[in-house]
Amino acid sequence: MQSILENMESCVGCSACAQRCPALCVSMVPDDEGFLFPLIDEKRCTDCGLCKKACPVLNAGSTEPDPEQSGFPRAWAAWCLDDGIRLSSSSGGLFSMFAESCLRKGGTVFGAAFDSDFTVRHTGISRITDLDSLRRSKYVQSDINMCYRETEKLLKEQRPVLFSGTGCQIAGLKSFLGKQYPGLLTIDVACYGVPSPKVWSMYLDDMKKRYKSDISAISFRDKRNGWKDSRMHISFRNGRDYCRTLGKDPFFIGFGKNLLSRKCCFNCQFRHPGTRADLTLADFWGAEKIMGIDPGDNKGISLVIANTSRGEAALTAIREKCFIAEAPFDEAVSWNPRLTASADIPLNRPLFFADMNRGMRFPALKRKYMNPVVQSIKLWVKRTLGEGVAGKLKKLIRV
Numbered sequence: 001m002q003s004i005l006e007n008m009e010s011c012v013g014c015s016a017c018a019q020r021c022p023a024l025c026v027s028m029v030p031d032d033e034g035f036l037f038p039l040i041d042e043k044r045c046t047d048c049g050l051c052k053k054a055c056p057v058l059n060a061g062s063t064e065p066d067p068e069q070s071g072f073p074r075a076w077a078a079w080c081l082d083d084g085i086r087l088s089s090s091s092g093g094l095f096s097m098f099a100e101s102c103l104r105k106g107g108t109v110f111g112a113a114f115d116s117d118f119t120v121r122h123t124g125i126s127r128i129t130d131l132d133s134l135r136r137s138k139y140v141q142s143d144i145n146m147c148y149r150e151t152e153k154l155l156k157e158q159r160p161v162l163f164s165g166t167g168c169q170i171a172g173l174k175s176f177l178g179k180q181y182p183g184l185l186t187i188d189v190a191c192y193g194v195p196s197p198k199v200w201s202m203y204l205d206d207m208k209k210r211y212k213s214d215i216s217a218i219s220f221r222d223k224r225n226g227w228k229d230s231r232m233h234i235s236f237r238n239g240r241d242y243c244r245t246l247g248k249d250p251f252f253i254g255f256g257k258n259l260l261s262r263k264c265c266f267n268c269q270f271r272h273p274g275t276r277a278d279l280t281l282a283d284f285w286g287a288e289k290i291m292g293i294d295p296g297d298n299k300g301i302s303l304v305i306a307n308t309s310r311g312e313a314a315l316t317a318i319r320e321k322c323f324i325a326e327a328p329f330d331e332a333v334s335w336n337p338r339l340t341a342s343a344d345i346p347l348n349r350p351l352f353f354a355d356m357n358r359g360m361r362f363p364a365l366k367r368k369y370m371n372p373v374v375q376s377i378k379l380w381v382k383r384t385l386g387e388g389v390a391g392k393l394k395k396l397i398r399v
């Protein structure tokens with residue numbers, strides 16, 4: 001067999017194929033943009049076809065209608081009542097509430113964590129003391145490792161599992177499993193697009209050089225200045241700190257411009273209504289305008305969407321630990337464009353990766369493509385001259 005998908009650009013990198021292969025002849029290998037793709041060892045491949053059966057892209061839309069989905073989606077504005085947890089989460093801290101509920105039943109929670117060198121990888125935890133490692137968004141595509149296999153093993157032993165990740169990772173898990181399990185709850189996060197792990201690693205190397213130190217902690221959405229003005233915060237082992245608003249941090253500028261996203265993110269099939277998760281979590285930016293809800297503390301509001309009756313039951317189970325108010329679904333998602341629609345591919349994305357692959361170093365890439373000065377000028381043009389002029393300028397100078 002040559003490849004799993006005819007058009008490999010639609011591969012989401014979930015590794016369901018690699019984990020399902022009985023001969024273990026599929027390995028996940030980074031391409032020149034730094035995203036993982038399956039590579040088949042043709043000598044060992046028996047052509048059994050199980051990799052194709054497990055692929056969420058090949059099986060998107062081919063599943064039977066789920067009876068648990070009737071009457072859904074429904075949406076809520078919510079935040080967790082524990083201020084400490086809420087402040088150390090990216091949105092309103094709802095993920096931690098669902099996770100604690102699963103862990104208290106003796107279950108395992110899977111999600112994205114940093115490893116020792118701040119690479120983002122999925123992992124499973126079974127103790128509340130380990131939950132902080134999964135907390136907070138890491139805006140980089142995470143490596144799923146063997147987490148689907150581990151999940152299947154636990155579910156077969158009738159142990160509860162909460163699996164969280166991006167929409168494509170949940171779709172990957174579902175098509176890997178190939179059947180429903182009563183003990184499984186799935187959560188996907190609204191997804192803007194997943195940035196390249198290779199660019200992330202270049203950014204970190206640049207930071208370590210500039211601050212002459214290894215890194216001890218990273219928060220992509222530090223809330224010390226509030227949820228609406230969250231910052232990239234990096235602590236270094238030598239005691240120094242880096243803290244920038246999202247509009248001034250180069251990695252976030254690249255992320256915001258969709259320059260760093262995987263190609264499949266520009267045509268994602270797993271956003272609403274294509275999600276296969278029981279619950280979807282997002283920031284609820286419109287809560288104040290739509291529902292007149294403002295906790296007045298700027299600590300974060302979650303948008304929680306139940307896509308199935310199982311998702312709603314999980315929300316009911318954590319009700320006492322959260323503020324929850326039902327929201328009109330269509331209005332709620334209209335504040336969060338990436339919940340339902342993919343971004344357009346930026347014109348300069350191929351140029352960015354071409355420059356990177358011909359050896360341009362991060363400081364030069366940053367100056368050319370992720371420049372906070374250019375970003376500030378753009379913001380000024382938008383605010384003072386309006387969207388129309390900003391759009392025309394963007395076409396002219398392609399930044």
Ligand SMILES: Cc1cc2nc3c(=O)[nH]c(=O)nc-3n(C[C@H](O)[C@H](O)[C@H](O)COP(=O)(O)OP(=O)(O)OC[C@H]3O[C@@H](n4cnc5c(N)ncnc54)[C@H](O)[C@@H]3O)c2cc1C
Pocket residue numbers: 088089090091092093094095096110111112120134135136137138139140141142164165166187189190191192193194195281282283284302336338
């Ligand atoms: C790449 C990415 C893009 C996002 N884009 C948007 C967006 O456009 N709009 C929006 O409203 N929200 C977006 N989110 C979701 C948002 O940032 C919060 O993660 C979400 O609202 C949950 O917040 P919380 O406070 O409940 O929990 P938190 O504790 O803040 O989040 C933890 C959850 O995020 C998951 N997670 C963290 N990093 C990753 C990762 N790299 N890959 C997969 N799962 C991860 C964990 O597994 C866990 O489920 C995005 C998240 C990611 C990871």
